[in-house]
Amino acid sequence: MEEYKQLYELYQSKTDSELENIINSNEYTPIAIKVASDILKYGRIGYEEIINLQDGTIVLPEENLNKQKESFNLISSSITLKILLTLFIFIPACVILILAFCDLLTSKETNISSNIETTQNQTKTESLTQHQKTTRQNTTTQTQRTTNAPAPTVEHRTGENIVGISDKILSGINFSVNKVRNDVTGNWRISIIAENIDIEYYALDYVERYLHNKSQVHAIVNFTRNTTTSIKKYGNIIYADIYDYVKGEEHDANLLFTGTLLQQYFVYIDNGDIEKIY
Numbered sequence: 001m002e003e004y005k006q007l008y009e010l011y012q013s014k015t016d017s018e019l020e021n022i023i024n025s026n027e028y029t030p031i032a033i034k035v036a037s038d039i040l041k042y043g044r045i046g047y048e049e050i051i052n053l054q055d056g057t058i059v060l061p062e063e064n065l066n067k068q069k070e071s072f073n074l075i076s077s078s079i080t081l082k083i084l085l086t087l088f089i090f091i092p093a094c095v096i097l098i099l100a101f102c103d104l105l106t107s108k109e110t111n112i113s114s115n116i117e118t119t120q121n122q123t124k125t126e127s128l129t130q131h132q133k134t135t136r137q138n139t140t141t142q143t144q145r146t147t148n149a150p151a152p153t154v155e156h157r158t159g160e161n162i163v164g165i166s167d168k169i170l171s172g173i174n175f176s177v178n179k180v181r182n183d184v185t186g187n188w189r190i191s192i193i194a195e196n197i198d199i200e201y202y203a204l205d206y207v208e209r210y211l212h213n214k215s216q217v218h219a220i221v222n223f224t225r226n227t228t229t230s231i232k233k234y235g236n237i238i239y240a241d242i243y244d245y246v247k248g249e250e251h252d253a254n255l256l257f258t259g260t261l262l263q264q265y266f267v268y269i270d271n272g273d274i275e276k277i278y
Contacts, residue, residue: 005047007035012044023235030237030266030275037234041215154271163265166204166238166272173197177210180219183253190219192250197222199229200240200265204272206231207238219257221250230257238267 011019014036022028022036038050156165173195180188191210199206199220211218211233218231228249230241244259264278 001051003031004035004051007032008039008047008050011035011039014039016040026236030277033235033237034239156271157268157273157275159275161275161277162273163276164201164274166201166267166274168197168201168205170202170205170209173202175206175210175220177218180253180256181251185217187213187215188217188219188253188256190221190250190256192221192223194223196224199231199242200267200274203231203238203240203265203267203274204269207233207269219250221245227262228257228259233269236269238269240265240267 011022014022019036019040023033023040028036042050156162173193175191175193177189177191180190189210199222206218206220211231214233216232220229220231221227222229223245226245228243228245230239230243232239241257241261242263242265243257243261246255246259249255249258261278263276266275266277267273268275
């Protein structure tokens with residue numbers, strides 16, 4: 001937490017563009033990426049307030065709400081402008097097409113000339129040599145092979161904190177993802193299971209199936225393990241924080257994630273590597 005605090009105080013002076021560069025770069029540590037993401041998401045609101053992310057009590061400041069309203073107004077204006085531009089282009093285009101159609105009906109000489117030109121082009125195409133055809137076929141085949149080539153794999157990370165790969169599939173495990181009662185952010189989701197599983201090994205498949213908005217925070221309550229896991233995604237990393245379950249927290253956002261933090265993992269999206277942080 002001391003490293004997080006130092007980075008947070010350091011990054012307060014950076015612009016949004018500089019913070020986005022940190023998130024999208026592979027040169028920074030996961031902690032640095034998390035700090036940059038938190039500042040962008042919740043604004044520059046002070047270390048004591050932003051650290052409350054661990055128990056889900058953070059409230060967006062008024063200035064961030066205003067920025068969201070301004071962004072929404074800009075998007076609406078942009079959509080209106082696009083509609084007007086489309087109409088401006090579409091109507092003259094229809095007029096041109098109508099005039100062209102009339103011209104085609106009244107110009108027999110143009111039709112005859114067009115037919116002659118088409119015949120000449122077909123004759124030129126048929127006169128291609130066998131060597132030219134073979135060359136084109138070889139080029140097409142080579143292009144298809146290049147297009148269908150598999151994407152390069154990312155080499156797995158090493159180190160004592162790398163504990164495995166999140167490559168397990170959630171086959172047969174039913175997650176019923178719902179909104180959280182009393183959630184003021186609108187981005188929290190909850191699902192209740194009773195499976196004896198280590199969720200970090202399923203985190204990558206879970207995010208691909210259920211976490212469709214990068215602003216969402218998912219809570220997985222496991223009554224068999226008596227734990228509540230927070231799943232969220234920043235950049236190339238999935239954050240899996242496992243808490244001790246608190247009775248009734250599945251019914252109230254104010255209680256969610258208030259248990260003792262038991263374990264914390266980073267799951268890398270590029271190849272599924274699991275790194276134990278806590």
